[in-house]
Amino acid sequence: MEASSAGSEQESGKTGYQLLLIAGLKKEIEMAHRLDPEQLAAEIRKIGFRCQHCGKCCRRAFGDNRVAVIPSEIERIREYTGLSRLEVAGPFVPEAPIQDKIPADDEEYPETSLRQPEEDEEQLSPDSLESFQECIDCEGRVHAFGWILRRKRNGDCIFLESDIHRCRVYPVRPMLCSTYPFYIEGLRLQTCECEGLGLQISAGDSLKLAEDLLFRYVSELEDTLVMYEKFVDFRRDEKGLELAKSRLEDRTYTCVVHDSMGSTEIID
Ligand code: SF4
Numbered sequence: 695m696e697a698s699s700a701g702s703e704q705e706s707g708k709t710g711y712q713l714l715l716i717a718g719l720k721k722e723i724e725m726a727h728r729l730d731p732e733q734l735a736a737e738i739r740k741i742g743f744r745c746q747h748c749g750k751c752c753r754r755a756f757g758d759n760r761v762a763v764i765p766s767e768i769e770r771i772r773e774y775t776g777l778s779r780l781e782v783a784g785p786f787v788p789e790a791p792i793q794d795k796i797p798a799d800d801e802e803y804p805e806t807s808l809r810q811p812e813e814d815e816e817q818l819s820p821d822s823l824e825s826f827q828e829c830i831d832c833e834g835r836v837h838a839f840g841w842i843l844r845r846k847r848n849g850d851c852i853f854l855e856s857d858i859h860r861c862r863v864y865p866v867r868p869m870l871c872s873t874y875p876f877y878i879e880g881l882r883l884q885t886c887e888c889e890g891l892g893l894q895i896s897a898g899d900s901l902k903l904a905e906d907l908l909f910r911y912v913s914e915l916e917d918t919l920v921m922y923e924k925f926v927d928f929r930r931d932e933k934g935l936e937l938a939k940s941r942l943e944d945r946t947y948t949c950v951v952h953d954s955m956g957s958t959e960i961i962d
Contacts, residue, residue: 712922719919725881726912734904735897737883738876743903744893749859751874754849757887761843761851762786763868764917765955768841770866771853785838785949785960788826820939827935831928834937835948835959839921843868869910873903878911920954 708716750756763771763783771782823830829837844852853862861867870877875888885891895903928950941947949960 707926709927712925712927716919716922719915719922722881723912723915723919726878726908726915729878729881729908729911731901731904731908734883734907735900738900738903739895739897741883741885742892743875743888743895744890746890747859748889749854749856751871751886751888752851752854752859752861753856754845759845759849759851760786761868761870762914763841763843763870764914765841765953766913766917767866767868771863771868774863774866780960782844783841784844785836785951786840786842787836787838787949788822820942823935823938823942828930830930830934830938831950832931832934833948834934834941835928835950836938837928838949838951840953841951869906869913873907873910876903876907878907883907917954921952924954924956925952 751759753759768779768783771777772779775782823836826836831837846852850856851861853867854860855862861871875886875891877884877886938947945962947962949962951958951960
């Protein structure tokens with residue numbers, strides 16, 4: 695048994711843990727395909743939901759508003775806006791602590807132009823690096839798995855028109871946004887905090903939401919699977935963390951983002 699497991703690790707170039715992860719994802723995808731949209735719609739109707747158009751889910755002041763996106767979603771927004779891939783999304787790094795006083799309005803943070811997104815707030819700090827040392831290679835590069843939409847300096851989504859709570863990329867908004875506040879995890883329907891929960895939803899709307907949710911669930915799982923299949927592990931050592939810290943202080947750090955398309959190196 696041991697010999698065959700070591701053999702398959704050698705053949706694939708992956709660790710036992712990575713192989714387990716891949717096998718688990720394959721199994722979950724298989725089971726996700728069997729979920730019944732009608733049953734999911736019934737669950738959604740029981741919970742109830744109607745969007746209040748408050749825009750809170752797009753704003754950092756009201757909680758974690760990170761929007762994870764897969765490459766196909768970045769591409770759709772890129773085509774729609776004419777922005778570059780890196781203007782649309784940045785590395786999915788751990789959340790920076792929320793500032794003590796984030797203004798509820800944008801007076802201090804004027805609306806950014808779509809062509810020239812202002813500097814986003816996903817800046818790593820040397821102290822925060824300690825908590826994810828596992829993601830730093832021996833050359834001091836920080837590895838991230840996936841992307842999130844860029845945010846303004848105050849943490850709001852870069853595509854939010856704050857004064858009127860309108861999404862500037864509504865027709866091509868990410869699946870996470872169009873299915874909010876619902877998501878599926880471990881084959882079960884889950885909800886995020888939202889003022890619209892508990893309000894009546896029609897049979898047609900709940901079914902559409904259920905179908906979108908299932909599509910999102912399977913798409914994200916399949917994308918993650920391809921990412922892990924392509925991922926080639928990196929070497930870590932003691933010096934990597936110190937190197938990353940000093941580069942961060944000099945603002946010359948490098949991030950490597952892994953996704954289903956491969957790896958992208960971003961030099962700050
Ligand atoms: S893409 Fe649109 S809906 Fe999604 S968080 Fe940004 S502004 Fe809100």
